[in-house]
Amino acid sequence: MMRPLRYILTASEDLAMGRKVTDLPIESKDELGELACSFNKMRLQLEDKERELILSQGRVHHSNKMAALGEMAAGMAHEINSPVQAISLVAQRVQRQLIKNIPAEDIHNSMDKIISSINKISEIIDSLRKVSRNSTDDNFVDTNLIDIVSDITNMTEERFKVNNVHFEIIYHGISQNTIIQCQRLQISQVVINMVNNAYDAIQYDNDKWIKIILSQTGDKILIAVTDSGKGIEDDIVEKLFEPMFTTKDVGKGTGLGLSISREISLKHKGSLYFDPACDNTRFVLEIPIIQNEKQ
C-alpha cells in the first residue's frame, strides 16, 4: 500500500514544481487505483489548460503588436508623404528647368534631392519591416546606442508631431556612440513599447510631452521614458508587469506588453521597472553594457 501512495505523492510534488510527470500506473481497482486514475485525468487537464494559456498569450501579444503597428502606420504614412511631395515638386521643377535650359549642374542638384527623398522613404519602410518581424532569436551583437534611438524615433516621432506631443531625447553624461551588447531589435521594441504606453496615457491631456533620457550608471545603460502624466496608483503598479494585465480599453493594447518587455530585459540580465520617485510617470530599462558572454 505504501508504494502506490509514494508514487502518487512523488508525482504530485513533481507536478506542483512544474517538472514533467507521466501517467501513474493503475495497479488496482480499489480506492488507490481510483486516486491514480483521477490524478492522471487532472494532469492531462492541467496540460491542456497550460497549452491554452500559452496560445492565448501569444494571440494577445500578436493582437497588441498589430494594434501598435496600426497606430505607427498612420504616423509613418504622414512621414512618407513629405518625401513624396519633395520628389513630386523636384520632378516638376526639373521639367520647368528643361524648358528654360537651366545649367546641368542645377538639374544634377535636383536629382540629388530626389535620391535623398527616396532614401528617406526606404529608411521608413525598413524600420517598419524590422519592427514587425520576430527578433526573439536574434544574436547578441555590438550595437550603437544611436541606432536604437533611430529605431525608436523612426517609429514614433511623426505620430507625436501630428498629435502635438513634445518629444525629446536626452543623452545625459553618455555618448550617443556608446556600444552595448544586445539583441538590438528586442531592445528597440521594448523602448517603443514604453514610449507607446506613455503616449496612450497622455494623448487626451492638454500639455503633452514625452522624454527619453539615456544615461549610464556603473556598467549599466539606463533608458528612462518619462511622460507628462502624474504617476500611477500604488495598487496598479503592483499588477503592471503581470501577463495580460492592462488598464487600456478593449482593442487599445499597443505593444509587447510590460510582461514580455520585462522578460526581454531579464534575458539581457537587466531590469525594467516603474520609478515611483518621479513626479511624473517614468519607466526605466536597465541593461548591462557588456553581457558576460555573447549568446
Add this chain to the structure above:
Amino acid sequence: MDTLQKKLLLAEDEEILNEMLIDVFEDEGYAVDATSNGVEAWERLNTKDYDILISDLFMPEMNGIDLITKCQAVFPSMKTILLCGGGKDVIATHGKQEVKYLEQEIRIDMFLKKPCDLDELLSTVETLLSN
C-alpha cells in the same frame, strides 16, 4: 506682375521640402524666407513684412493652424496658404478655404493637399497676391 516686390514666408519642417520650395519660388522671382516650425515663423512675422505665408500643418512647437490663426488676428491683410498631407484630425477639401481641425472651424485663403501640383501652387500664390 512685379514679383520682386512680393515677400513670401515659408513654414515647413521637412528640410528637403523647404529647400525645394525656396528654389521654386526664387525661380519665379519672389523674395523668400524659410522657417522650420511655427514658433520660428511667428517670430519672423513680427520682425519683417511679408505678403503671403505658406505653412505646413503639422510642425513642431506650433502647428500651421495655430500659426495662421494668430497671423490672421494680427496681420489681417496677409494672405495664407495651408499645405497638408491629411491626417485624421483634419477635415478639409483641396482648393477650398474652410478647414475643420479638432472641432475648430478655420477660414484660410487656400488649403492645398500634399503632394500638390507645382503649377497650381504657383498660380494660387499669384492669384492671392493680385487680389
